[in-house]
Amino acid sequence: MERSVSWVMEYHRRPCGTPDRVGGLPGHLPYVWPRCQLGQERMAFVGQLYASDRLPLGNHLALQFYVCDDCRVAFGKEANDRVPIHMEVLPRTAAANTSRIGVRSRSQPVRYISYNPLEDSMDQWTFNRRRPDEAELPDKHLRRDKVGGLFPYDGYECPRITRQNRMIAQFLWEGIGGPIYLYQSVKEGVYLYHYR
Numbered sequence: 001m002e003r004s005v006s007w008v009m010e011y012h013r014r015p016c017g018t019p020d021r022v023g024g025l026p027g028h029l030p031y032v033w034p035r036c037q038l039g040q041e042r043m044a045f046v047g048q049l050y051a052s053d054r055l056p057l058g059n060h061l062a063l064q065f066y067v068c069d070d071c072r073v074a075f076g077k078e079a080n081d082r083v084p085i086h087m088e089v090l091p092r093t094a095a096a097n098t099s100r101i102g103v104r105s106r107s108q109p110v111r112y113i114s115y116n117p118l119e120d121s122m123d124q125w126t127f128n129r130r131r132p133d134e135a136e137l138p139d140k141h142l143r144r145d146k147v148g149g150l151f152p153y154d155g156y157e158c159p160r161i162t163r164q165n166r167m168i169a170q171f172l173w174e175g176i177g178g179p180i181y182l183y184q185s186v187k188e189g190v191y192l193y194h195y196r
Contacts, residue, residue: 004120006149007054008141009171011111019062022047022173023110025102026064028094033102034086036068043086044069044105046175054115055147055168057089057190063182064088065192067175069106085176087192108175120150124161127152145171151181158193159183 011022019027026045034043043066051057066086118141127137127150142152151167158181161167168190169182181193 002123002125004123004150005117006120006139006141007115007117007147009145009147010114010116012114013110014112016112016114018052018113018115019050020048020113021111022113022175023105023108025100025104026097028062028064028090029097029101030064030088030090030094034066034088036071036084038084039068039070041068041070042103043067043084044103044108044175046105046108047173049113049147049169054117059092060190061090061092061094063190064090065173065176065180067105067177069103085180085192085194087190089190105175107177108173115147118149122150124150124166125163128161145173153181 024045026048027050028048035041036043046065046067048062048064049055050062051060057063064087066088068084071084118139120142121137121139137150137152139150142150147169151161151170153161153167158167159165164186166184167181168184170179172179176194178194182190183193184190
């Protein structure tokens with residue numbers, strides 16, 4: 001069995017050693033600020049995750065996430081199903097946001113992310129070979145916001161996890177309003193799946 005480690009996200013009000021965070025303004029700028037496909041307004045920045053040993057992104061600097069706050073207000077309780085979500089994959093050459101420009105998400109408070117590494121009871125491939133009637137996993141951390149490690153999904157709630165289509169992160173941020181699952185696929189690269 002391969003060693004499997006989940007990097008569980010912990011949220012803090014003060015900076016804590018990583019550039020990863022939610023809320024506020026982005027640390028680096030996208031090439032073009034994303035616009036909502038419905039209302040054509042500039043989307044609001046929700047959060048960013050930078051490339052690291054726990055989140056290898058190849059030649060990319062970071063992932064950033066944006067939503068349309070105006071659509072969230074317009075759609076009300078149905079927002080989770082209808083609010084456009086955009087993921088920006090930043091190149092290593094992305095400009096630092098030294099001028100602090102951008103659009104802040106009104107529904108996402110600023111929180112800085114640190115990581116707590118927790119060893120999983122098994123690796124992804126051992127889990128995938130389990131029989132459906134086997135006992136529930138003892139790992140309480142597997143459903144928390146995290147990067148890497150074991151993801152206990154069987155392809156029913158989201159795309160199937162294979163060696164060619166690995167899940168790399170999962171999180172539920174207030175600014176998005178629903179769970180986000182990140183995958184790294186041989187065919188598609190890094191992509192997000194928003195479970196509705």
